[in-house]
């Protein structure tokens with residue numbers, strides 16, 4: 001019998017170190033024989049009037065069509081008259097649940113609809129991933145109206161999931177608990193700004209931005225995985241970047257596609273390479289290039 005058709009996924013290599021670490025993902029996927037066919041889209045150098053940003057309409061259509069994608073870091077171009085690239089992706093693709101971390105947005109508006117759907121996502125995620133507890137993180141003691149509404153929505157959803165333990169933790173206390181004993185927590189759900197802060201705190205706990213993955217989940221089952229970090233202009237083009245964060249984001253994408261076997265194999269190969277200690281990039285105290293570290297991972301596969 002013939003092999004099943006490959007799954008199409010959109011790939012935005014992005015800017016700065018993005019193209020270098022995207023090459024790592026492509027090489028590792030090839031070594032692991034992942035049945036993915038990438039549709040690559042680069043950020044344009046002109047504003048597309050249809051999206052009011054440097055992202056073309058075609059590149060957004062690619063994600064809508066494939067329903068899944070991997071995004072490298074995108075530098076925010078300076079100038080007026082266009083939307084931020086990350087904001088364009090979030091808004092155009094309706095990516096409302098950011099698993100692990102969000103990109104900075106300073107605006108805080110709490111709506112019942114958005115709170116309910118992200119709470120619903122958190123409980124559904126807990127249930128389908130064998131997790132036992134969901135903690136809503138808030139500052140409702142001070143921001144009674146906005147965070148109060150967020151908590152009210154979380155409670156409503158919690159009632160539908162009696163098998164999952166639900167708790168509410170004030171964000172300052174949450175920070176202290178995370179630093180002292182992160183294992184106290186299981187699944188956390190919170191408004192975007194808190195997620196932004198907490199996820200960097202957690203990135204610091206596990207070894208920095210070169211390691212942390214994320215995935216944006218949206219309406220109609222769209223999933224766009226991306227590393228937490230930015231385009232790292234200080235080390236771009238030097239073959240120094242740690243591709244682990246983008247690789248682990250790609251692994252998240254594979255799990256979303258239920259390619260669990262490939263996901264586990266690649267994750268093991270990454271973790272074994274780091275644990276072995278022979279090949280590590282500079283951010284982890286080593287002296288390996290992106291290329292050599294990637295080769296070592298492929299070797300483990």
Ligand code: NAD
Nearest residue numbers: 073074075076103209210229230231232234235241242283
């Ligand atoms: P950054 O994450 O790019 O860099 C912060 C520091 O971490 C730098 O010292 C960098 O060298 C290091 N670093 C980041 N990723 C690394 C990796 N994979 N391996 C090794 N070291 C790594 O943050 P910044 O400097 O504040 O932002 C640079 C640009 O990226 C800006 O234009 C910003 O708007 C953009 N940005 C994009 C995203 C995104 O696309 N999601 C997120 C954050 C920042």
